[in-house]
Amino acid sequence: MTELYSRRSFLAGVLTAGTLSAAAGYVLTRRESVQLTLASGADPTGGRRLLVTMWNELNPGARIELKEVNSSTRDQYETFLRTRADIFNLDVIHIPRFADDGRIVPITPRGELQLLPMVRRLSERPGSDEFWALPFNTDVGMLYRRITDKAVADDKPDLAEVLARAPGEFVGQLRTVGPQTDEAFVINVLEHALAQDEAILEADGTISFSLGQWREAVGPLAAAIKDKKVRTEAGEDYTTRTFQRSDLRYMRNWPRSYPAIDRAERTKKDTAEVRIGALPNGIIGGQSLAVSATSENRDVAEEAIHFLTSPSSQMHLAKYGFAPTSLDAYIDQGLSEELPHLYDIRLAMESARPRPLLERYTEFSQFFADHMRRYLYDGEQLTQRFIEDLQGTLR
Missing domain, CATH: 3.40.190.10 (Periplasmic binding protein-like II)
Incomplete structure (x- = not known):
């Protein structure tokens, strides 16, 4: 070699x-x-x-x-x-x-x-x-956007606007198939909730235990998934692959992926470049x-x-x-x-939020992923049991 x-x-x-x-x-x-x-x-x-x-x-x-x-x-x-x-x-x-x-x-x-x-x-x-x-x-979570014409004003939508205004043009880590992809799923759901209600997770890592607040914060995401207005993948690699192969306009991913993705996408004749922007409140890692x-x-x-x-x-x-x-x-x-x-x-x-600062964070993450997976994909409603399970990790 x-x-x-x-x-x-x-x-x-x-x-x-x-x-x-x-x-x-x-x-x-x-x-x-x-x-x-x-x-x-x-x-x-x-x-x-x-x-x-x-x-x-x-x-x-x-x-x-x-x-x-x-x-x-x-x-x-x-x-x-x-x-x-x-x-x-x-x-x-x-x-x-x-x-x-x-x-x-x-x-x-x-x-x-x-x-x-x-x-x-x-x-x-x-x-x-x-x-x-x-x-x-x-x-920190970032919103990727594909630029096809640099002469056109660069629209920088936030996560909530992408759900509402660009049906079928966004992909994120919104599925999970096991422990290797659970954490990406948890982070992405938290970011979508924060895009609707920034008080759902405070800057000091304090998380809301209001059932009504959670239903309102994740309701738009559930509706978008049900109506197939978002593309959902398990993990960062599959998300990147879908963004590239389907020439989507938007993707949520980490900045670490940006240099390689931008280089690859610039080779396409219809893509001028890929840019990244801040989420309203991304999750820090x-x-x-x-x-x-x-x-x-x-x-x-x-x-x-x-x-x-x-x-x-x-x-x-x-x-x-x-x-x-x-x-x-x-x-x-x-x-x-x-x-x-x-x-x-x-x-x-500067606007990022930490994941809930809990000694038993691993248990919190597992409960959160299980409840949200059933809510977003199996049609189960969020109940007080969701709140009780999350509160149980404090003890």
């Missing part, structure tokens, strides 16, 4: 990007060799994997073995517990449980990080300057890096995390489609010119 880059050119690129400074001092002072294990979900872009390679090139005495664990968002906690690791790359919804169970230890961020407010809130340790995990990349409480090399693991989450690393990840966690990437002039859609991602982040 042809080597994609030489060691010399690779390090030259790192130097140009300003990333080397994040680890140079550590490289010079390290004496004893150690091996770190980083447990993470899969990275289809290769961007996070390349950052690990950068660290290993710069720190041959403290190499990271990236162990990609096959798990869904729902079962990540149990799956990661079976994986011996020094660093966990946690979905933000699992940070509270790992912290409460003593599975991770706090870490203090360095001064150069200027995290977006919502990103900070999801990972910090309340009442201190410490974090339970440092944000690696963030994520993302992953954060935490030091395992059982690690025998916590100091080394912390250094690696500082490197992987640095402002320079965030700019690198942005080029692979990841939504940056820090303000630096959004205000960098060169990066903004190269990736103008970062402006829309920042707008989306």
Whole structure:
């Protein structure tokens, strides 16, 4: 296999990007060799994997073995517990449980990080300057739109308007076929509910337990599905495929998919480009890096995390489609010119809502998915049992 880059050119690129400074001092002072294990979900872009390679090139005495664990968002906690690791790359919804169970230890961020407010809130340790995990990349739901003529005024509808004004021209992750697609389904339904009633889920993660409020918030989505005015798919990959093969106008997806989708769609003669815009209140996602409480090399693991989450690393990840966690990437002039859609991602982040902040979020998600699946597709009405099941996860 042809080597994609030489060691010399690779390090030259790192130097140009300003990333080397994040680890140079550590490289010079390290004496004893150690091996770190980083447990993470899969990275289809290769961007996070390349950052690990950068660290290993710069720190041959403290190499990271990236162990990609096959798990869904729902079962990540149990799956990661079976994986011996020094660093966990946690979905933000699992940070509270790992912290409460003593599975991770706090870490203090360095001064150069200027995290977006919502990103900070999801990972910090309340009442201190410490974090339970440092944000690696963030994520937020975005509305994709196909542009066929750049000379025509760009219409930027919101999610509610798409349901009403573009029958059959929208696709989202509005079906689920099991644990691997349940979480995408939950997030998409929450976003549609928020498009109708932003008080259904508050900015602090407090969710409504009003049955009437929920019926009104998800009623338009149920009607659109029944009348076949929306295309429904299970998971991000099938959603993207339907958007591309059917030349649909609109799609809900994560920003990570944008670079590849835009490149592919520009090859069609009737598509000028694909653009993305903020949902009224998208759901924030993302992953954060935490030091395992059982690690025998916590100091080394912390250094690696500082490197992987640095402002320079965030700019690198942005080029692979990841939504940056820090303000630096959004205000960098060169990066903004190269990736103008970062402006829309920042707008989306500023209005985003977290999923309900519950220690038993996994149970909440399962109840929510089960009730909503029966409501949207089996014709069962939402009853007080829906509210009781959700409230039960608080106890």
